[in-house]
Structures are given as C-alpha cells and as structure tokens.
Amino acid sequence: MIAKLITEFRQEARSVFTLAWPLVLAEIGWMAMAIVDTIMVGRMPNSAEAIGGVALGGVIFYTAAIFGGSLLFSLDAKVSQSFGAGDLEDANHSLLNALYIALPLAPALMLIIWQVGKLLPGLGINPGVLTQTIPFLRAMNWSTAPLLLYFAFRRYLQAVDLVRPVTFALISANIVNLVGDWALIYGHLGARAFGVAGSGWSTCISRIYMAGLLFAVVLWQHRKQRIPLFQRPYAPDFRRIGELLSIGLPAAVQILFEIGVFATVTALIAKLDAVSVAAHQIALNCASFTYMVPLGISSAAAVRVGQALGRREPAAAGRAGWTAIAMGAAFMSAAAVVLVVAPKLIVRIFTPDRQVMEVGVKLLFVAAAFQLFDGLQTVATGALRGTGETRIPMVSSFIAYWVIGLPLGYYLGFKRHLGAVGLWDGLALGLVLIAAALVWAWQRQVRQVIHDFQAMQELTTDEVLRN
Numbered sequence: 159m160i161a162k163l164i165t166e167f168r169q170e171a172r173s174v175f176t177l178a179w180p181l182v183l184a185e186i187g188w189m190a191m192a193i194v195d196t197i198m199v200g201r202m203p204n205s206a207e208a209i210g211g212v213a214l215g216g217v218i219f220y221t222a223a224i225f226g227g228s229l230l231f232s233l234d235a236k237v238s239q240s241f242g243a244g245d246l247e248d249a250n251h252s253l254l255n256a257l258y259i260a261l262p263l264a265p266a267l268m269l270i271i272w273q274v275g276k277l278l279p280g281l282g283i284n285p286g287v288l289t290q291t292i293p294f295l296r297a298m299n300w301s302t303a304p305l306l307l308y309f310a311f312r313r314y315l316q317a318v319d320l321v322r323p324v325t326f327a328l329i330s331a332n333i334v335n336l337v338g339d340w341a342l343i344y345g346h347l348g349a350r351a352f353g354v355a356g357s358g359w360s361t362c363i364s365r366i367y368m369a370g371l372l373f374a375v376v377l378w379q380h381r382k383q384r385i386p387l388f389q390r391p392y393a394p395d396f397r398r399i400g401e402l403l404s405i406g407l408p409a410a411v412q413i414l415f416e417i418g419v420f421a422t423v424t425a426l427i428a429k430l431d432a433v434s435v436a437a438h439q440i441a442l443n444c445a446s447f448t449y450m451v452p453l454g455i456s457s458a459a460a461v462r463v464g465q466a467l468g469r470r471e472p473a474a475a476g477r478a479g480w481t482a483i484a485m486g487a488a489f490m491s492a493a494a495v496v497l498v499v500a501p502k503l504i505v506r507i508f509t510p511d512r513q514v515m516e517v518g519v520k521l522l523f524v525a526a527a528f529q530l531f532d533g534l535q536t537v538a539t540g541a542l543r544g545t546g547e548t549r550i551p552m553v554s555s556f557i558a559y560w561v562i563g564l565p566l567g568y569y570l571g572f573k574r575h576l577g578a579v580g581l582w583d584g585l586a587l588g589l590v591l592i593a594a595a596l597v598w599a600w601q602r603q604v605r606q607v608i609h610d611f612q613a614m615q616e617l618t619t620d621e622v623l624r625n
Contacts, residue, residue: 170481174458178485180325181316182454187328189450191335191364192216195357198339204286208354211290215358218274219298221417222267226302227309228413229263230256232405234460235546237317242468246318246383251395253314253376256402258394260310264303271299290354297358301365308365311372315379317461323375327368335364408548412539412555419559423567423585427578430571433513434578440508441521441582445532448493452486452533456540459483463544472611476604479541483534483597490533497526520579528586531593538596545603554595563588 195216199208233256240249275295278288312324338360345351352359420442427438459482466475497504505518539551567584570576576583 166477167481167484170462170477171485174455174462174478174482174485177316177319177321177461178455178458178482180321180454181457182451184312184321184325184328185450185453186447187325187332189446190332191328191361194332194336195339195361198336198343199354199357202343202353204290207284207286207290210284210287211294211354212357214287215291215295215298217421218295219271221414221421222271222274223302223305224417225410225414226260226263226267226306228410229259229403229406230306230309230313231409231543231548232256232402232546233310233313234317234457234540234543235405235464236402237314238461238464238544239468241318242465243470245468249314249318250380251398252402253310255395255398256310256314257307258399259402259406260306261303264306267306268299268302271295271302275299293353293355294358297352297355298361301358301362304362304365304369307369308372311369311376315372315375316457317464318379319461320375320379323372327371330371331364331368334367335360338363405543405546405548408552409543412548412552415552415555415559419564419585419588422564423581426568426571426581430577433511433517436509436511436514437505437517437521438578438582440505440514440518441525443508444497444504444522445525445529448490448529449532449536451489451493452536455482455486455489456537459537459540460544463541467545467607470611472604472608475544475607479538479544479600479604482541483537483600486533486537487530490529494526494529497522497529501526517578521582524579524582524586528589531586531589534593535589535596538593538600541600542596542603545607547599547603550599551592551596554592554599558588558591558595559585562591 195212196209199205199212202208233252236252237249240246240252275292278291308327312327315321315324339357341347341349342352342356342360343354344356349356424435424438424442427434459479462478462482463475466472466478501519501522502515504522505515508518509515535551542548542551563584563586565584566587567581570580570583571578572580574580
C-alpha cells in the first residue's frame with residue numbers, strides 16, 4: 159500500500175514538474191521585464207526621477223491590468239476540465255467567451271488608468287517624479303488590450319498542456335523589450351528619443367508581440383485539432399460568460415486584496431525613513447523572486463486538478479493538488495534556509511550601506527519565517543481554482559490581511575515602535591492564517607468532490623438498473 163502511494167506520488171510529481179517548470183520560467187520572465195525597464199531608464203541623466211516615474215506608473219498600471227487578467231483565471235478550471243474530458247470544442251468555447259470578456263474590459267480599464275493619471279498632480283507627488291510618471295503611464299496604457307489577450311491565450315494554452323510557447327513568448331519578449339528600450343528611450347536605430355515614455359512604448363510593443371505569438375500558437379493548435387476557434391455561433395454565450403465571471407471575479411478581487419495590502423505596507427514604511435524603505439524594497443524583491451516558483455506550481459496544480467476532474471477521477475485530482483502543495487512547501491522551505499543562512503550576503507548584493515543591511519537582515523528573517531506558509535497558500539489557491547473554487551481564497555485573504563494582519567502590523571510598527579519589522583510581522587501572521595485556511599479548505603474540497611462523484615455514480619447506476 160505504501161509502495162503504491164509512493165509510486166503514485168512520484169508519477170504525479172513528475173507530471174506537475176513537467177508542467178510547472180516552464181511556467182516558473184514564464185513568471186520569472188514576467189518579473190524580469192519590469193527590472194529591465196528600471197535598469198534602462200536608470201541610465202538617464204535624471205535617473206532618480208526616471209526610476210521613480212517607472213515605479214509609480216507601473217504600480218498604477220499593473221494594479222488595473224492584473225485585476226483584468228485575473229478575471230480570466232477562470233479559464234484554468236473551465237478549459238482544463240473540458241480538456242480532461244476530451245471535449246475540445248467546449249474548451250474552445252470557453253476561450254472564445256473569455257475574449258468577449260477581455261475585449262470590452264480593455265477600454266474600461268484604459269479609461270480608469272487615464273483618469274487616475276489625471277488625478278496624480280493633485281496628490282502632492284514629487285514634481286520631478288510626476289513629470290516622468292504621466293508620459294510613461296500614457297504609453298503603457300495602450301498595452302492594456304494586448305495584455306488581456308495575452309492573459310486569455312496563456313491561460314488557455316497552459317490548460318491544454320501547451321506551456322512551452324508561453325515560456326518562449328515571455329523570454330523572447332524580454333529581448334524585444336530590451337532592444338525597444340534602447341531604441342526608444344535613447345533614440346537609436348533611427349527612432350526618436352522618447353525618454354521614459356520610450357520604456358512604456360517598448361513594453362507596449364512587447365505586449366503586442368506576446369499576444370500575437372500566443373494567438374498564432376492557438377490558431378495552429380486549433381488547425382491541428384481541426385476544430386476552429388471562431389466557429390458558429392459567433393455570438394457571445396452569456397451563460398458561459400457568467401460561469402467564467404463567477405470563478406474569475408473572486409480571484410481578481412483576491413489579487414486586489416494582496417496587491418493592496420503590500421502597497422499599503424509600502425506606503426506606511428515610506429513614512430518612517432529612507433533606510434526602512436530601502437530595506438523593505440530589498441526584502442520584498444527577494445520574497446517576490448522566491449514566490450515565482452510556487453506561483454508556477456500553483457498554475458500547474460490548477461491545470462492538473464481540472465484535467466483530473468474532467469476525466470471524472472476525483473481521487474487523482476486530490477492527489478494532484480496534494481502533490482503540488484508538497485512541492486511548493488519543499489521549495490519554499492529550502493528558500494527559507496537560504497534566507498536564514500546568508501541574509502547579509504543577499505542584502506550586500508543590493509547595497510553596501512550598513513544601516514540598510516541591518517534592517518534588511520531582520521526583514522529577511524521575517525521573510526524566511528513565512529516562506530513555507532506563502533508556498534502553501536499559493537499552491538492551495540491554484541488547486542482550489544482547478545475545482546472552480548475561488549471564493550474561499552478571496553474571503554481568507556480579506557480577513558487575514560485586512561482584518562488581522564495589517565492592523566497588527568500597524569500596531570507593532572508604530573505603537574510598539576518596531577518599524578518596518580513590525581509591519582512585516584503583521585504580514586507574516588496574515589500568510590500563516592491564509593495558509594491554514596486554504597489547506598483546510600482544500601482538504602474539505604477534495605472530500606466534497608469525491609462524495610459528489612460517488613453520489614453521481616450511484617444515481618447513474620440506479621437509473622440503469624431501473625431501465
């Protein structure tokens with residue numbers, strides 16, 4: 159019995175790894191694009207204002223754009239379940255209706271981003287930073303539609319086990335973005351020098367490239383299947399759109415809760431001193447980098463769980479989810495060891511400043527403490543999403559972050575005078591609570607799914623016997 163379980167775990171771990179590693183590279187590629195933009199504008203004469211403009215503009219743009227992209231997370235469940243059931247027409251039907259969500263959403267998000275940009279002059283932002291933020295944000299805004307299309311095509315492709323094109327698209331898009339930054343920021347290759355705005359236009363071009371490349375892969379896949387994407391009826395299926403939004407909207411709200419709490423903590427730390435801000439940014443970069451691995455595993459978990467349910471194998475779905483959770487926990491435990499063993503070495507990569515290093519080391523210890531729980535909650539969220547469950551992660555994030563973690567962090571940071579460390583302690587507690595809630599929710603969901611399938615089989619058997 160034990161030997162059988164070990165064999166099944168190894169087989170599932172191999173399947174999850176095969177699906178996850180290209181997605182991990184894709185997540186790192188996504189993160190690298192923003193880093194490249196920051197490095198390239200950092201070579202301008204007014205580098206401090208330029209970097210500040212890219213940072214502020216990026217926060218505004220990605221808050222709106224990632225919310226829109228998260229609405230399409232529902233494709234993880236719908237497409238993977240259809241693919242697992244062998245119903246490729248239904249998988250294509252979900253993608254088509256996801257496009258009916260993405261295309262009207264793009265101009266709405268663009269309008270919101272535009273209006274936020276118009277409000278910036280009245281918020282007391284440093285004038286030098288503001289003059290760089292607005293042109294960058296206006297250029298980036300034009301990438302909203304291709305970015306949403308990219309999100310739709312990416313979720314579809316990974317749900318049907320075509321993950322390597324996603325990885326290639328992001329890695330090659332970084333090359334497009336790097337060349338574009340060099341040409342459009344500084345005026346090379348016969349282009350006009352746009353300054354910081356050139357970075358925004360370069361990112362826009364790379365987004366168009368990403369969406370176009372993945373669209374070509376989708377069309378190639380459909381031609382190979384001999385099942386066209388754009389088949390009649392062309393009209394939107396509002397029932398399917400409703401199903402997609404019922405899964406995607408809670409997922410998008412959850413992402414907003416996460417982005418919002420980290421943005422709020424950053425704003426609160428900015429009230430302390432420059433040393434705390436620098437240390438916070440370094441520790442956040444490190445935590446964000448390690449987070450890319452469980453994030454990729456989370457996407458793989460959603461796909462593996464959904465495909466197993468599509469095959470009507472609930473036990474396999476449970477095994478896929480638990481295996482992915484164990485893999486995420488194992489990696490993050492190893493990451494925690496690295497953060498504990500070599501915190502000074504890590505901080506020294508970013509800065510030699512002793513004061514920043516002192517605070518940064520303390521924050522990395524806090525980050526090490528929550529690595530395991532961050533991995534657990536991230537992968538459990540993906541496993542739950544594979545079943546179509548996104549409301550529990552949304553509610554858990556709100557309570558753990560906004561009701562408990564952030565107030566506690568504020569108390570420790572400002573009332574108990576622990577500063578940035580106190581605020582991070584609050585975030586750490588929030589992650590512990592979310593991890594506990596979502597692992598419990600996954601265990602409960604697995605039992606419920608198995609029970610539902612057994613009840614359905616018994617009902618089917620009774621009907622056959624009666625006939």
